[in-house]
Every structure is written in C-alpha cells, then in structure tokens.
Amino acid sequence: MKVTQHLWFEKDMAAAIRLYVSLIPGSKIVNTTAVEADNPSGPAGSVTITEFTLGDQAYMAIEAGPLDPFNHSFSIMVEVETQAEIDRLWDALSDGGSIEQCGWLRDRWGLCWQIAPLRLRQLLDDPDKAKVKRVTEQMLKMVKLDIAPLEAAAKG
CATH class of the missing domain: 3.30.720.100 (Signal recognition particle alu RNA binding heterodimer, srp9/1)
Known part of the structure; x- marks a missing residue:
C-alpha cells in the first residue's frame, strides 16, 4: 500500500x-x-x-484550473534542526505569500506550511507541565519560530 x-x-x-x-x-x-x-x-x-x-x-x-483553494485543513509541516534552516525556509516560502502565527505561513500559491524546530516537539513532550506551559506561551507570541526564546522559556 x-x-x-x-x-x-x-x-x-x-x-x-x-x-x-x-x-x-x-x-x-x-x-x-x-x-x-x-x-x-x-x-x-x-x-x-x-x-x-x-x-x-x-x-x-x-x-487543472480553479477548484477549491488551499486552506488550513491541509498543511505541510517541516521540522528542522537549526534556526538557519527555519530562516531559509521561512524566507523562501513566505516570499509572495503571507505569514501567520506560531510558525505558519502561506506560500504565493496559497499552500499552508508549518516551519518548526525539531526541538519544539521535544520541549512540548517534556513531563514537566510548568516547562511545557512556558514554552507554549512563548510559542504563541511568535510568528516565525525562534529556537533561542523557546529554550529560554523552557529554562524558566
């Protein structure tokens, strides 16, 4: 299959x-x-x-011409290791498109993307609920995700 x-x-x-x-x-x-x-x-x-x-x-x-426009019910998530990779993808995919909150953007064709650090998943999977809350609150303030402030939030 x-x-x-x-x-x-x-x-x-x-x-x-x-x-x-x-x-x-x-x-x-x-x-x-x-x-x-x-x-x-x-x-x-x-x-x-x-x-x-x-x-x-x-x-x-x-x-094949117009049908249904892309929307948030489908997105492509790309998880990367470094801030440089986030910046590179963010700049290229948002060129001619639009940026959104929490690492989301739409490219010039309207396709939705999520550009995120792999580290974010690790931080959100932490058993320390207070740490997860701080990281989540920091992420919700961001447009393009930035690893350094997420790490700082995790440390308290």
Missing part, C-alpha cells in the same frame, strides 16, 4: 514544485505528464500531473 498526498493547483504548478524540491533536501520531481484527452477541466493538454517527493514523502499535483 502506498499513501500519496495530492495537491490541486489552479495555475503555475511547475514553478511551485520546482521551489519546493529546491528547498527540501532529498526531494525530486519524479514525472510530469500532460493529460492527452479532453476532460472536465479542459481540452487535451490543458491538465498537467506531476509526481514528486519532498524529503521522504510522496506527492502528486495536478494543474
């Missing part, structure tokens, strides 16, 4: 996927196919399907 996330783009899918695979190590475009038959989204050749990976996750995307 194989599970693949599927994304529907109204337009400019190829540019989006090129950006995504350039940002996430171990990613690649596997295959791109133009649908060679008339279909509900348009005439032959107007619909494109691309298979790609982001890290070790399989994705398929279709560019």
Whole structure:
C-alpha cells in the first residue's frame, strides 16, 4: 500500500514544485505528464500531473484550473534542526505569500506550511507541565519560530 498526498493547483504548478524540491533536501520531481484527452477541466493538454517527493514523502499535483483553494485543513509541516534552516525556509516560502502565527505561513500559491524546530516537539513532550506551559506561551507570541526564546522559556 502506498499513501500519496495530492495537491490541486489552479495555475503555475511547475514553478511551485520546482521551489519546493529546491528547498527540501532529498526531494525530486519524479514525472510530469500532460493529460492527452479532453476532460472536465479542459481540452487535451490543458491538465498537467506531476509526481514528486519532498524529503521522504510522496506527492502528486495536478494543474487543472480553479477548484477549491488551499486552506488550513491541509498543511505541510517541516521540522528542522537549526534556526538557519527555519530562516531559509521561512524566507523562501513566505516570499509572495503571507505569514501567520506560531510558525505558519502561506506560500504565493496559497499552500499552508508549518516551519518548526525539531526541538519544539521535544520541549512540548517534556513531563514537566510548568516547562511545557512556558514554552507554549512563548510559542504563541511568535510568528516565525525562534529556537533561542523557546529554550529560554523552557529554562524558566
């Protein structure tokens, strides 16, 4: 059994996927196919399907005109080890998009992303409830997540 996330783009899918695979190590475009038959989204050749990976996750995307816009019910979470990685991904993905609270952003195509340090998960899994509360309160004040203040909050 194989599970693949599927994304529907109204337009400019190829540019989006090129950006995504350039940002996430171990990613690649596997295959791109133009649908060679008339279909509900348009005439032959107007619909494109691309298979790609982001890290070790399989994705398929279709560019087939308007349908439903991306929303928060689906997001791609990228957990990284360093602040430099957070900054790099944040800057690239938010360019032309919009930033939100708690490490969330929308890229220029409207896809929602969560860019988070791996350390945050460790801090939130700590058995010390007071520590978890301090870290959570600090995170809720942030837009782009910053590891140093989260660590400081954990220490009290």
